[in-house]
Amino acid sequence: MNQAEKEQYLREYALLKNEGKPFFPYAVAKDAIMAVIVMAVIMLLSLLFGAELGPAVNPTTTTYVPRPDWYFFFLFELLRVMRNAPKLTDMATIGLPTLMMIGLFLLPLYDRSPERLITRRPVALAAGIATILCMAYLTYTGAEVGSPNQLVLPIPAGLTKAQKATFLAGEIIVGESGCEGCHEIGTYGNNGPGPLLTHIGSILRPGGIASTLKNPTAPMPSFAGLAKSSPKKFEELVQFLSMLHYKSSSWTG
Amino acid sequence: MAIIGSRGRTTAPLPPAQSDELTRPEAAAEAGLTVVNWIDERAQLSQGLRWMMFRKVPKGINWAYTLGSATMFAFLNQAVTGVFLAMYYRPSVTGGAYQSTRNIIDNVFLGQFVLSMHLYGAYLMIVLIFLHMARVFFFGAYKYPRELSWIIGVVLLILTLAMGFTGYLLPFDQRSYWATIVGVNINGTAPFLGPYISDFLRGGPEFGATTLSRFYAIHMMLIPGLMAALIGFHLYLVMKLGISAPPWLKAQEPEVAIEKVEV
Ligand code: HEM
Numbered sequence: 001m002n003q004a005e006k007e008q009y010l011r012e013y014a015l016l017k018n019e020g021k022p023f024f025p026y027a028v029a030k031d032a033i034m035a036v037i038v039m040a041v042i043m044l045l046s047l048l049f050g051a052e053l054g055p056a057v058n059p060t061t062t063t064y065v066p067r068p069d070w071y072f073f074f075l076f077e078l079l080r081v082m083r084n085a086p087k088l089t090d091m092a093t094i095g096l097p098t099l100m101m102i103g104l105f106l107l108p109l110y111d112r113s114p115e116r117l118i119t120r121r122p123v124a125l126a127a128g129i130a131t132i133l134c135m136a137y138l139t140y141t142g143a144e145v146g147s148p149n150q151l152v153l154p155i156p157a158g159l160t161k162a163q164k165a166t167f168l169a170g171e172i173i174v175g176e177s178g179c180e181g182c183h184e185i186g187t188y189g190n191n192g193p194g195p196l197l198t199h200i201g202s203i204l205r206p207g208g209i210a211s212t213l214k215n216p217t218a219p220m221p222s223f224a225g226l227a228k229s230s231p232k233k234f235e236e237l238v239q240f241l242s243m244l245h246y247k248s249s250s251w252t253g
Numbered sequence: 254m255a256i257i258g259s260r261g262r263t264t265a266p267l268p269p270a271q272s273d274e275l276t277r278p279e280a281a282a283e284a285g286l287t288v289v290n291w292i293d294e295r296a297q298l299s300q301g302l303r304w305m306m307f308r309k310v311p312k313g314i315n316w317a318y319t320l321g322s323a324t325m326f327a328f329l330n331q332a333v334t335g336v337f338l339a340m341y342y343r344p345s346v347t348g349g350a351y352q353s354t355r356n357i358i359d360n361v362f363l364g365q366f367v368l369s370m371h372l373y374g375a376y377l378m379i380v381l382i383f384l385h386m387a388r389v390f391f392f393g394a395y396k397y398p399r400e401l402s403w404i405i406g407v408v409l410l411i412l413t414l415a416m417g418f419t420g421y422l423l424p425f426d427q428r429s430y431w432a433t434i435v436g437v438n439i440n441g442t443a444p445f446l447g448p449y450i451s452d453f454l455r456g457g458p459e460f461g462a463t464t465l466s467r468f469y470a471i472h473m474m475l476i477p478g479l480m481a482a483l484i485g486f487h488l489y490l491v492m493k494l495g496i497s498a499p500p501w502l503k504a505q506e507p508e509v510a511i512e513k514v515e516v
Pocket residue numbers: 317318319320321322323324325328382385386389394395399402403404405406407409410413484487488491495496497498
């Protein structure tokens with residue numbers, strides 16, 4: 001807006017304001033009704049659903065569901081979506097959210113046209129609707145995916161009896177540990193933000209797997225606590241993961 | 254003291270109440286007025302308040318314009334319920350946090366209700382703040398001269414989400430603990446400030462005993478204080494600049510010259 005447009009706006013606004021009504025009681029009445037509605041909705045939801053408390057924290061057991069509250073689903077899903085667009089992987093985590101935040105901050109500085117009626121602002125209209133649809137879609141898919149905690153894989157051929165036992169124990173530990181919240185193993189789990197584990201045994205040696213579990217790349221939580229509190233479980237987890245050599249293309253399990 | 258206090262009087266002192274002329278309620282009302290006058294004489298608020306209440310809002314203001322104040326009421330709900338929760342909550346990692354939350358739910362009178370109101374109040378506040386933002390966006394209300402209101406608003410949006418994030422850890426159950434670890438880790442991958450913010454939140458490179466008390470202090474003191482101040486500034490701007498008129502209204506050229514424009 002240039003100086004003339006600014007003055008034109010202020011003039012028009014002064015006229016509209018002069019035709020208006022006093023804040024009290026007209027606007028105050030609406031605000032008060034709205035306040036009553038807000039409080040009524042909060043109380044109703046509290047009575048209907050209430051708040052609940054899960055099991056107490058135990059940093060050494062690994063039965064958890066690492067899920068944010070619903071209003072962060074869109075961010076969490078964004079990570080998943082971004083991971084599947086390989087070219088953009090570097091921007092995957094906060095890159096895009098940071099850019100969106102900066103875009104939001106600076107909106108009044110780059111959108112300087114004097115037009116305010118949304119039907120005459122096609123770019124703003126499209127961007128606004130696209131943002132709403134994306135956020136709604138990501139929140140919806142985020143709510144859908146859940147965090148599976150079951151894992152039943154076909155047992156690889158040629159395992160000794162002891163190895164078989166380790167394999168079965170490993171399945172349970174992986175299920176308990178919420179790995180599938182972020183990793184896909186065969187047809188189980190969610191595709192991202194973590195990488196595919198279907199053939200992780202062909203990619204990393206057991207030593208590599210163990211050190212990754214202890215010092216993972218963000219955002220994965222560390223399993224060093226498990227290694228300390230129950231080394232046997234940790235060892236089984238490592239052994240199990242290094243037995244995963246499934247071919248993702250010919251997966252049938 | 255009394256001499257200094259009485260020096261600036263501008264209104265004549267009220268005639269002494271005579272018990273045979275004033276009924277009790279009248280005397281109480283009289284006394285109330287005296288107190289109000291006494292305060293106003295010193296604070297001189299009434300002029301500003303009168304300006305605030307009776308300033309005009311432009312023609313065509315509709316229900317969509319109540320979303321901002323609805324957000325504010327949700328924030329007030331959070332403040333009040335939060336104070337009551339703080340009376341019982343203990344931010345201790347060795348069981349205190351979880352046990353005190355249990356206690357609030359199971360034993361404290363209306364404890365579960367207040368905790369639930371804090372939870373659903375947070376959900377509603379997040380919904381309302383996004384709706385308010387959408388109203389401002391689609392009405393073009395962020396344009397000149399209200400750019401600063403928008404920028405303050407974005408800060409408020411981020412702080413609101415940060416409140417949700419820090420509050421999620423406090424019940425200290427399995428879900429909140431592990432989700433927060435993942436959340437802080439995600440935050441650490443952000444460019445520039447990310448790693449520093451994560452270290453600040455954790456109170457070090459590891460998620461430890463100080464982390465919970467940090468989250469608690471941030472959740473109940475740092476961010477609410479910032480938000481209260483910023484909401485105050487936001488509302489000051491709204492009053493100073495006036496609420497924008499609906500963009501579909503065109504001002505009619507007045508037939509007679511306007512003598513006095515209220516701004
Ligand atoms: C804690 C959060 C917030 C509170 C309590 C709040 C409160 C208010 C109130 C009471 C108004 C008066 C008009 C109305 O209700 O529509 C207002 C106006 C405004 N708000 Fe907010 N707001 C908040 C967050 C935001 C956010 C997130 C944004 C945008 C990013 C924003 C941008 C604006 C703008 C630009 C105006 C001026 C609109 C006009 O004059 O028509 N606010 N706010």
